Amino acid sequence: MRVDVITIFPEYLAPLGVSLIGKAADRGLLDIRAHDLRDWTHDVHRTVDDTPYGGGPGMVMKPEPWGEALDAVLADVPPESPELPPTLVVPTPSGRPFTQAKAAQLAESPWLIFACGRYEGIDRRVIDAAAERMAVEELSIGDYVLAGGEVAVLVMVEAIGRLLPGVLGNAESARDDSFAAGAMESLLEGPAYTKPAEWRGRTVPEILTSGNHGAIARWRREQAFARTAAHRPELLARLDPAALDKRDRLA
Numbered sequence: 001m002r003v004d005v006i007t008i009f010p011e012y013l014a015p016l017g018v019s020l021i022g023k024a025a026d027r028g029l030l031d032i033r034a035h036d037l038r039d040w041t042h043d044v045h046r047t048v049d050d051t052p053y054g055g056g057p058g059m060v061m062k063p064e065p066w067g068e069a070l071d072a073v074l075a076d077v078p079p080e081s082p083e084l085p086p087t088l089v090v091p092t093p094s095g096r097p098f099t100q101a102k103a104a105q106l107a108e109s110p111w112l113i114f115a116c117g118r119y120e121g122i123d124r125r126v127i128d129a130a131a132e133r134m135a136v137e138e139l140s141i142g143d144y145v146l147a148g149g150e151v152a153v154l155v156m157v158e159a160i161g162r163l164l165p166g167v168l169g170n171a172e173s174a175r176d177d178s179f180a181a182g183a184m185e186s187l188l189e190g191p192a193y194t195k196p197a198e199w200r201g202r203t204v205p206e207i208l209t210s211g212n213h214g215a216i217a218r219w220r221r222e223q224a225f226a227r228t229a230a231h232r233p234e235l236l237a238r239l240d241p242a243a244l245d246k247r248d249r250l251a
């Protein structure tokens with residue numbers, strides 16, 4: 001997958017060179033390119049923002065640098081490249097929710113372009129014009145306000161990147177995650193334990209050392225159900241009733 005990120009703070013994306021995503025990039029599974037939006041300004045101050053039409057607080061990102069940046073990134077394709085068409089992702093607190101399902105959908109795209117806004121956002125015409133050339137997704141990572149889209153890009157690229165074939169060491173390890181479709185669909189993950197069997201007077205739940213795999217699976221599901229009820233009760237309402245155990249309904 002190719003990933004272009006256009007931002008006024010390319011250095012903010014340095015963490016994408018580290019850990020799971022960094023290793024995936026080193027192995028050629030991901031091609032991540034950060035671009036400085038100011039490279040497409042032409043004034044001595046390298047201006048990217050201006051005051052909003054209609055008044056109000058804050059500044060709006062000017063359309064011209066964004067138009068040139070997107071033109072340049074879109075044009076930077078080797079002839080006969082298989083990676084077209086890209087999807088443009090615009091992180092914004094006013095976007096649709098970025099979910100595990102959205103991560104899985106975007107992981108199918110061969111090419112993602114992220115447009116990081118700062119200030120009060122990007123001039124609307126940039127997004128409207130881009131939508132005539134490619135799929136555009138305006139996405140929010142949660143109900144809080146960040147100073148800019150860069151941290152949201154770190155979140156989204158990590159969530160998407162770990163779903164790409166070959167990125168995770170163990171092909172199983174993405175399947176039963178909280179929010180993943182799978183056996184524990186829409187249940188949060190319960191507790192995990194490792195050695196030693198006793199630590200500071202605390203022991204590991206006996207069932208986990210019983211060797212009874214059926215009983216362990218049932219216990220884990222109970223734990224996941226209880227945690228979901230405690231932390232995210234609204235998720236239980238979304239569960240497919242057919243996927244509910246009798247045990248779950250009694251819990």
Ligand code: 6GU
Nearest residue numbers: 091092141144146148152
């Ligand atoms: Cl995607 N961007 C910004 N700036 N703030 C956010 C967000 C995105 N998602 C939640 N808050």
